[in-house]
Amino acid sequence: MRVAARFILPWLAVAVLFGSEVACQQAEEKAPGTPAPEVAKATPTPKATPTPKATPTPEPAAEPIALSGRGQQASESFPLRQGLVVFALTHRGRSNFAVWLMSDTGEKVELLANVIGNHDGSTARGIRKAGKYLLDITADGPWTINIEQPRPSSTAAAPQSWDGTGPQASPFIALKRGTARFKMTHDGRSNFAVWLLDAKGDKKELLVNQIGAFDGSKAVGVSPDGLYMLDITADGHWSVSVEQ
DSSP states (O other): OHHHHHHHHHHHHHHHHHHHHHHHHHHHHHSOOOOOOOOOOOOOOOOOOOOOOOOOOOOOOOOOEEEEEESSEEOOOEEEOSEEEEEEEEEOOSSEEEEEEEETTSOEEEEEEEEESOEEEEEEEEESSOEEEEEEEEOSSEEEEEEEOOOOSOOOBSSEEEEEESSEEOOOEEEOSEEEEEEEEEOOSSEEEEEEEETTOOEEEEEEEEESOEEEEEEEEEOSSEEEEEEEEOSSEEEEEEEO
């Protein structure tokens, strides 16, 4: 009996320990646990309402400037804004009629006319810097010079056509991004040149530059959408049409 007891007691001890662990585990499972901490829900940040962009107000056209005189003259200074300027010039005489636009620091900026005898035409230029300017005029007869700084916000779109005689700045035309086709004729003997300008007066494309008669066309890429115009140099009758 003593031998049997020596073998049974260790097994009983193991069983008791195992049973205690199981009981403790069951007790822990049955006991109410500590509630898990609540996870705070993030409050969605309201989306900012985009501020509507203000539509830029078109810059109003400046007051026209009218100059007149006879023979060789240096004009009084006058203000010009940055951007497009259109000069309309006339002369009644037999000798050279030349007009230089000069800055108030004495720099020659643009040659506006250089012909012999009578003259009646207009030309467009882009002024890069606002400031005071003046005209240096060579003439032997009476002359007039009218200066305008147009700032239109809209105009007619292609197709359009114009015709005239001598140098002219065309009306504005609305062109879309893409290809525009220009058809041009000229029956004079001297230089026939046509520049496509944007609304700021910047030169975008030279459409033709020929001496004498001309009858042809040119396709150009327009970018971006906007208002454009033509600056035409000619000594005869010309026509220009544009389509998109």
